Structure formats: C-alpha cells, structure tokens
Amino acid sequence: MKYFDHAASTPPHQDVVQTIAEVMERHYGNPSSLHRAGEDSAKLLRRAREVCAQALSVQPGEIVFTSGATESNNLAVKGAAFQYIKRGKHIVTTTVEHPSVYEACRHLELLGFEVTYVPVQADGRAAADQVLQSVRKDTVLVSVMHVNNETGSIQPVEDIGRRLKAEHPRVLFHVDGVQGFGKVPLALSESGIDLYSLSAHKIRGPKGTGLLYVHSGVKLFPQLSGGGQEGGMRSGTENVPSLVGMAKAFRLAKDASEANVRNWRLLQSWIVDEISGIPGLVLNSSAEAAVSAPHIIHFSYPGMKPEVLLHCLEDEGMAVSTKSACSSKISEPSRILLAMGKDRETASSGIRISLGDEHTMDDAKELIHALKAAVQRLNGLKGGMK
Incomplete structure (x- = not known):
C-alpha cells in the first residue's frame, strides 16, 4: 500500500518507536515522585521540554505538554477566553x-461569548486586513491556523501577528500550527504569536501527544484540574515515554525539513499538473509556495461520492483521504470548500493527497496512473447512469 494520507497521521519514525519502547521499559517512575525512579523520569521530561523548545526557538518554560492538537487548541481558545473574560x-x-478550534468557538458562543468568523477568499486564505478589522475593544483572542488541514492553504499569520501586536497589544494571538511545522517556515518570536499548537503524530511521532507554546507572561484558565502539572495549566501524570518520543520526532522533522520541502514541492508541482489534465477533476489547491503548503494536494470529482474514488484507489494500492480525518466519516459537504465558494457538488466530492518524506517521483507516477485509471472507469459508470 502506498500511503498518501500524511496530513491525517504519519508512520512513526523507527528511532521514535525504539526510544519510546526503551523509556517505557526502563523509566516507569512517576515524574512527580521524590524517589530516584521518579527523578529519573523528571529528568527525561525536562530534557524533552528543552528539545521541543529548541525546535521552536523558544524557552523550555513556554512549553506545555498535552495529549495532542485537540487539547492544545481547546486549552488555547477556552483557556484564554475564560482567563481574560474581564x-x-x-x-x-x-x-x-480545524474542528478543534471551530467547535471550541461554537461552544463558547453557547456560554455567552461572541465570535466573528472571518470569511476566506477563493484560494482558502483570509485577508489580514479583514482579520484586523474584526478586532474590537472587547476582543480577547484571535485564532488563525497556519496551514489548512484539508486544502493546504497558508494563512498570513506572520502579517496578522505583527500587526495585531502593534495595533492591539492586549489581544492574544493563537495559531494552530499542526500542518505547518516542518513544512512552512514560521518564526514564533518574530510573529507576535502568544499560543501555538502542535501534534506529534503529524511529524512521525506518537499519537495522543502534543504541546502548546504559551508565550512567557500569558496565563490560561486550566481545562483540567488536579495535581498542578505543567505549571498548573494541564494537570495529569505526564506520558513520559511518548513525550520523549515526541521530542525526538520534532528534532528529526526540523533537521529534515529543508530536504523534505524541496522533494515535496517537486512532487506537488508534478501531481498538480497531472491532475489538472484529467477530465472530470477540479483542483482546489495550488502548487504556489506562497499560497499552499508543499505536502497537500486537494481536488474534487463532482458528481461522484469521494469514498467511491477513494476505494477505487485503495484497490489499486493507494491510500488517500476525503476531507480531513476528523470529518471524513461525516457525509456532508466540506465546510472548508463551501467557505471557499465552491458549489455543493464540488464541496461534497473532495479528495486529499498528502505527502510524506518517503515518497519519490516513482510513487507519484504510480498514484497518478492509478488515479487516471480509476477516473476513466468511473466516468464510464457515470455515463452509463445518465
């Protein structure tokens, strides 16, 4: 099986797997315990925090470990909203x-908050001017993702962050960076970003592990009460083996970033050109470096249920996805494509291809060969049903 669904989850790096196994076997002490076993785990935890901070060029004390991006995003959005409600x-x-931000905002609306949802342009990007114009005197948080998990569109978060801090320094800025780290450069310290969410399993790390960068001086209302771990922002015994594995995954992803991006851009450009020449398919993303992340290609097959094409490709040994993984089992048009102005037929038939560091041009050629064969076969079925 050729796996082209890295935006949903990545195969864990073998070094990460080995590291996790070793830590689980040798360092099982609770890092909050005072005995030697506990202190050994605490040392590993401190080192993991330092490695993650180095990968982001921030301070170790600004890293809060979580169970993944969903928790990080909820802690950022709800934690900021409740902490600064006055x-x-x-x-x-x-x-x-992403749903973990969008639904968190919807939840806050039920609790009396007001949310402005800034529309996007046809390329899926929000205009920085429109985001800034939406800020009011009672605004406590602006949350804009770096790279869209469905289409790969890059949001102008650096421009938004710098201008937000210059014009509204008391307003916090949160960025969901899950699909951007290791793919699209971003300097946190220079972009006015107060809160930044990441997930390990998007970069060949373990599932159920993530982090939230919290800029020094920013406070959050905890979403979990308990023993006060993670500076009181996230109580619960830390998952030391997975956190150590995550730290290794972040270091490996950063080290390989430049080479991976060069390869992805080459493959993405070729795949986009090939898809644009297949009758019946409609591209929803581009290969322009300023507009789209290098690892995601998104297209629609109007008039055909996306799962039909997905399973046809799977029969040919190709694994792709419909929508994002969090929404792929919901038989509704893509909220993202509708927001981009696509019609319901196009928004209901999206397919996402997402690349990983193991992919070569030969893999891309096999994928396109399978895609052309599948579309030709399904076009024949569509014609026969008319």
Missing part, C-alpha cells in the same frame, strides 16, 4: 479552522 467576550477566528 477584558471582554469577543473572539476572532476564520471560517476554515
């Missing part, structure tokens, strides 16, 4: 955020 009850985000 400043106001208004939040600014976009119409194309």
Whole structure:
C-alpha cells in the first residue's frame, strides 16, 4: 500500500518507536515522585521540554505538554477566553479552522461569548486586513491556523501577528500550527504569536501527544484540574515515554525539513499538473509556495461520492483521504470548500493527497496512473447512469 494520507497521521519514525519502547521499559517512575525512579523520569521530561523548545526557538518554560492538537487548541481558545473574560467576550477566528478550534468557538458562543468568523477568499486564505478589522475593544483572542488541514492553504499569520501586536497589544494571538511545522517556515518570536499548537503524530511521532507554546507572561484558565502539572495549566501524570518520543520526532522533522520541502514541492508541482489534465477533476489547491503548503494536494470529482474514488484507489494500492480525518466519516459537504465558494457538488466530492518524506517521483507516477485509471472507469459508470 502506498500511503498518501500524511496530513491525517504519519508512520512513526523507527528511532521514535525504539526510544519510546526503551523509556517505557526502563523509566516507569512517576515524574512527580521524590524517589530516584521518579527523578529519573523528571529528568527525561525536562530534557524533552528543552528539545521541543529548541525546535521552536523558544524557552523550555513556554512549553506545555498535552495529549495532542485537540487539547492544545481547546486549552488555547477556552483557556484564554475564560482567563481574560474581564477584558471582554469577543473572539476572532476564520471560517476554515480545524474542528478543534471551530467547535471550541461554537461552544463558547453557547456560554455567552461572541465570535466573528472571518470569511476566506477563493484560494482558502483570509485577508489580514479583514482579520484586523474584526478586532474590537472587547476582543480577547484571535485564532488563525497556519496551514489548512484539508486544502493546504497558508494563512498570513506572520502579517496578522505583527500587526495585531502593534495595533492591539492586549489581544492574544493563537495559531494552530499542526500542518505547518516542518513544512512552512514560521518564526514564533518574530510573529507576535502568544499560543501555538502542535501534534506529534503529524511529524512521525506518537499519537495522543502534543504541546502548546504559551508565550512567557500569558496565563490560561486550566481545562483540567488536579495535581498542578505543567505549571498548573494541564494537570495529569505526564506520558513520559511518548513525550520523549515526541521530542525526538520534532528534532528529526526540523533537521529534515529543508530536504523534505524541496522533494515535496517537486512532487506537488508534478501531481498538480497531472491532475489538472484529467477530465472530470477540479483542483482546489495550488502548487504556489506562497499560497499552499508543499505536502497537500486537494481536488474534487463532482458528481461522484469521494469514498467511491477513494476505494477505487485503495484497490489499486493507494491510500488517500476525503476531507480531513476528523470529518471524513461525516457525509456532508466540506465546510472548508463551501467557505471557499465552491458549489455543493464540488464541496461534497473532495479528495486529499498528502505527502510524506518517503515518497519519490516513482510513487507519484504510480498514484497518478492509478488515479487516471480509476477516473476513466468511473466516468464510464457515470455515463452509463445518465
């Protein structure tokens, strides 16, 4: 099976697997315990935090470990909203955020907060001017993702962050960086970003592990109460083996970033050109470096259920996805594509291809060969049904 669904989850790096296994076997002490076994685990935890901080060029004390991006995003959005509720009850985000941000905002609306959902352009990107114009005196948080998990569109978060801090220094800025780290450069310290979410299993690390960068001086209302771990922001015994594995995955991803991006851009450009020449398919993403992340290609097959094409490709040994993994089992048009102005037929037939560091041009050629054969066969079925 050729696996082209890295935006959903990545195969763990063998070095990461070995590291996790070793830590699980040798260092099982609770890092909060005072005996030697506990202190050994605490040392590993401190080192993991340092490695993650180095990968992001931030301070170790600004790293909060979580169970993954969903928790990180909820902690950022709800934690900021409740912590600074006396400043106001208004939040600014976009119409194309990941469900863990979008639904968190919807939840806050039920609790009396007001949310402005900034629309996006046809390329899936929000205009920085429109985001900034949505900020009010009672705005406490702006949340804009770096790279869209469905289409790969890159949001102008650096421009938004710098201008937000210059014009509204008290408003916090959160960025969901899950699909951007290791793929699209971003300097946290220079972009006015206060909160930044990441997930390990998107970069060949373990599932159920992530982090939230919290800029020094920013406080969050905890979503979990308990023993006060993670500086009181996230109680619960830390998953030391997975966190150590995550740290290794972040270091490996950063070290390989430049080479991976060069390869992905080459493959992405070729795949996009090939798809644009297949009758019946409609591209929803581009290969422009300023517009789209290098590892995601998204297209639609109007008039055909996406799962039909997905399973045809699977029969040919190719694994791709429909929508994002969090929404792929929901038989509704893509909220993201609708927000981009696509019609319901196009928004209901999206397919995502996402690349990994193991892919070669030969793999891309096999994928396109299978795609052309599948579409030709399905076009024949569509014609026969008319």
